[in-house]
Amino acid sequence: MANENLTTNGSQILPTSERQVRPMTKLEPQEQQKAWLRAVEFAGGKVPTGKIVKDVVQRIMERTQVPNTYQIGEVCQILVKDNPELRGKGGCWGIVSAVNEFSCTLRAWDGEYTVGLQHLKSYNYLPAECQQVREISDRINRVYSSGLEESVQRFLESLGKLNRAYLTALEEKVLSLLESEITHKEAWG
Incomplete structure (x- = not known):
């Protein structure tokens, strides 16, 4: 009956899949063991699911x-x-539209996303530059949501990844052309 004793001691219960281990890689080594023991506890002394481990982490x-x-x-x-x-x-860049405790809601070129703080990095733009990006984003989003061809969507996606607060003269021309195309399409739609 010595084996029974091993399974009730959390430190003897080992992960059985990568899904259980992967979330712990975000923690410092000394925190990983604490996280595993807590996850075993939550699982009632059994091998915890990957979801339980992720929640604990x-x-x-x-x-x-x-x-x-x-x-x-x-x-x-x-x-x-x-x-x-x-x-x-x-x-991709996004514009913060809501500030939550551990995440931000961002408006990106193709919609809204809630993103954890560890997945964000500020561009530290000046207020005027932030305003320019907001205007560009609104324009891109309007064209994107009109449902033009896939190749056009790819162009818009590349604009959504620019790491500058302005469009070049050529990018501006192409975006303006696309805007006139959807205005034309809406008028004749």
Whole structure:
């Protein structure tokens, strides 16, 4: 019966899949063991699911995070890191539309996203530059939501990843042409 004793001691319960281990890689090594033991506890002394481990890790990270200092209207870059929900958004900019405790809601060129603080980096633009980006974003979004061809969508996506607060003369011409195209399409639609 010595084996029974091993399974009730949390330190003897080991992960059985990568999904259980992956969330812990965000923590410092000394925090990883605490997170695992807490997850085993939450799972009733059994091997915890990946979701339980992820939830425990999230709670630990939230406790140790610095306060959210982002401001509404600020322009930030999205950093994907290890967040599969942000796949395809890496390098895109977004404009902060809501400041939450551990995340911000961003308006990007193709819609709104809620992004954790660890996945954001401010461009530190001046207020006038933030205003320019907001105007560009509204224009891109209007064209994007009109549902033009896929190649046009790709062009708009590339504008949504610019790391400057202005369009070049050629980019401005192409965007203006697309805007006139959707205005024409709406008029004749």
